[in-house]
Amino acid sequence: MPEHRAIPDTPLFDRDGSILGYELNKMAMALSQAVNRDAFRADEEAYLDRFGLSAAQKRAVLARDWHEMVRLGGNLFFILKIAAVDPTPITQIGAAQAGMSHDDFLYQRLGKQRNG
Numbered sequence: 463m464p465e466h467r468a469i470p471d472t473p474l475f476d477r478d479g480s481i482l483g484y485e486l487n488k489m490a491m492a493l494s495q496a497v498n499r500d501a502f503r504a505d506e507e508a509y510l511d512r513f514g515l516s517a518a519q520k521r522a523v524l525a526r527d528w529h530e531m532v533r534l535g536g537n538l539f540f541i542l543k544i545a546a547v548d549p550t551p552i553t554q555i556g557a558a559q560a561g562m563s564h565d566d567f568l569y570q571r572l573g574k575q576r577n578g
Contacts, residue, residue, distance in 0.1 A: 483535020490540035
């Protein structure tokens with residue numbers, strides 16, 4: 463990556479990221495259709511295998527490792543389709559991207575009161 467475009471600890475979704483994450487993003491976008499959401503819920507591994515994800519991408523999806531999915535070329539707009547199946551709050555994904563606990567993220571980034 464050219465030095466002038468590097469942002470420390472921030473995966474950049476550019477042409478290279480798009481190529482790297484093509485299968486991951488195609489799989490996630492397919493979750494827009496109810497039949498695919500049903501297939502994903504029924505057998506996640508089999509569903510992921512249909513799209514030819516890399517082993518690392520597959521592990522990231524199965525673990526719901528949002529930061530790793532983005533690092534492996536996932537576009538956040540497509541990754542959110544995976545989150546919608548569970549459903550996972552977008553603030554939880556934001557916390558993962560920031561390397562923070564969900565509670566800390568809500569408090570520090572959004573000014574919410576801490577739980578407990």
